[in-house]
Structure formats: C-alpha cells, structure tokens
Amino acid sequence: MSFEESLRRITNNIEDSLGVAMVGMDGMVVEEHKKDPLLDLQSLGAEYCAVIKDIERVSSSLGLGSGREISVITDKAIVILKKINEEYFLLLALGSEGNFGKGRFLLKREIAFLEKEL
Amino acid sequence: MSFEESLRRITNNIEDSLGVAMVGMDGMVVEEHKKDPLLDLQSLGAEYCAVIKDIERVSSSLGLGSGREISVITDKAIVILKKINEEYFLLLALGSEGNFGKGRFLLKREIAFLEKEL
Incomplete structure (x- = not known):
C-alpha cells in the first residue's frame, strides 16, 4: 500500500476533513492528500513541526x-x-466542527500500518 | 463559588487526575488543586503558557x-x-491512561462558570 492510499483512507472516512499529510521531523511534507484545495499543508507541516x-x-x-x-x-x-x-508524524486538519474523536481514531489506525512501511 | 471549589469539581470527578490549575497568560498559577503531591503545577503552568x-x-x-x-x-x-x-486558561494533567474525553468535558463545563466569575 502506498503512503497516499493510507492518507486517503483517513480523509475519505471523516466528514469535514480539510487534509492530511505525512511530515518529516525536518518539517518537509513527504506525502499529502487534500480535500480543501486552498489548504497549505507545506506551511502547516513546517510550522507545526x-x-x-x-x-x-x-x-x-x-x-x-x-x-x-x-x-x-x-x-x-x-x-x-x-x-x-x-522521524515522521501525521498531521490531520479538520474544520472546527469536525469529529475530533474520529480523527484521532483514524490516525491511530493508519499509523499501525505506516509504522511497518517506514 | 471560589475558584478552588471549581477546580476541585474537575479533579474529583475524574479518575487518574494528577491536578488542575488556573493560570494567567503571564505563566503564573492563580489557583491550583493537586491529587499528585509531586506534580509541579507552577512549572507546568509557566512552560505551557x-x-x-x-x-x-x-x-x-x-x-x-x-x-x-x-x-x-x-x-x-x-x-x-x-x-x-x-487572560487566563485552565491546565488539567491526567495520567497517560486517563479519560481524555471526560477531561475535556469537565474543563468545558467549569469554564462556563469561571467565565462569569472573572
């Protein structure tokens, strides 16, 4: 499974998702999947890193x-x-009324896969 | 109702609570209530501020x-x-297996009271 598929499985399973990215501890985005085309995941990744x-x-x-x-x-x-x-983290951005608990659950589930791939 | 009572209502209603503090945006603790006597809420408040x-x-x-x-x-x-x-925020510390959702709920409920008192 590619990293992108893994990210899609997060954003496609939660309403009000803006986007998700896999980011290195150097602040660089390795892979991303956006729902909101205006979302600047590169800047988010760098700043939150x-x-x-x-x-x-x-x-x-x-x-x-x-x-x-x-x-x-x-x-x-x-x-x-x-x-x-x-070395890497996932960054998930939701709208302010998004389902926080479901977002946390989906990240946890996908990280179990990603840990093995990296 | 005093601030301390308000803080007690948080820590006494959740298992695995270590302590809670009301902290000013200058990093100074205004009021605190500890369950774990070793918890240094002054340092936590200053650093997290x-x-x-x-x-x-x-x-x-x-x-x-x-x-x-x-x-x-x-x-x-x-x-x-x-x-x-x-000007002020609440800081709640729980053990790593604590109930995150309940902690968030109790903070939200108590902030509705504290907003009026401040």
Whole structure:
C-alpha cells in the first residue's frame, strides 16, 4: 500500500476533513492528500513541526517523557499531530466542527500500518 | 463559588487526575488543586503558557484564527490546556491512561462558570 492510499483512507472516512499529510521531523511534507484545495499543508507541516519540537523540549524538561500526540483547536480548525516514529508524524486538519474523536481514531489506525512501511 | 471549589469539581470527578490549575497568560498559577503531591503545577503552568503563545502565533500566521484548546499526550501524562478568556486558561494533567474525553468535558463545563466569575 502506498503512503497516499493510507492518507486517503483517513480523509475519505471523516466528514469535514480539510487534509492530511505525512511530515518529516525536518518539517518537509513527504506525502499529502487534500480535500480543501486552498489548504497549505507545506506551511502547516513546517510550522507545526517546530511546535512539536518545542513541546518535546518542554515535556522532557518537566519529566513527562516523549510526546506522542498534540491537538490544537482554533476558531477555524482542529489540527491533530501524531507521531509515526521518531522521524515522521501525521498531521490531520479538520474544520472546527469536525469529529475530533474520529480523527484521532483514524490516525491511530493508519499509523499501525505506516509504522511497518517506514 | 471560589475558584478552588471549581477546580476541585474537575479533579474529583475524574479518575487518574494528577491536578488542575488556573493560570494567567503571564505563566503564573492563580489557583491550583493537586491529587499528585509531586506534580509541579507552577512549572507546568509557566512552560505551557509559553507553548500556548507560540501556538497562537503559528495559528494566526496560518490563518487558523485564535486558539481555544491544546492537548499534549506524552508517555507519562495527558495535559489539556483550555482558554477561559484572553487572560487566563485552565491546565488539567491526567495520567497517560486517563479519560481524555471526560477531561475535556469537565474543563468545558467549569469554564462556563469561571467565565462569569472573572
């Protein structure tokens, strides 16, 4: 199964999905699948990669261990970041009324596949 | 109702709660209620306040609007940050196997009260 198929299985199974990307810890998008053509997943990936690193530093300094998942809910979107391994993470963007729980579930399910492929 | 009572209503209604704090956007804890005596809510508040500001900047630059809620899941804990208004937020720390959905629900319910008190 290609990475793109895996990403499609996420966005096609949830309403109000804007797009999903597999992003490297260098902030570069490896693969993406958009529902909203205006969504700039490259910028989202780069900016949130910096956020992940910042939170990793904070969590480690507070003795909370390594980060696994970060969610950000804003006025206009829900962004869920979930680590595949130490080098890659998935970024899922939903509309602000999207189903947060289902988004988390689909990421978890697909990461079980992606872990083996990487 | 005092702020402390409000915080107790969160921690006493969820298993695996480590503690909850009301934190100002200057990183200072206004009120806290701990279940785990070793939990350093002062440090958590200060560090995550910086994270919130960083994410606010990123969200704004990406056109996603203002942040409402941030969740961080690490190997050892679940930390949920939810804004009360532009000056204060609640920080809830749960064990890593804690009920994330219930934590979010309790924060939302209590913020409806706190908004009026502040």
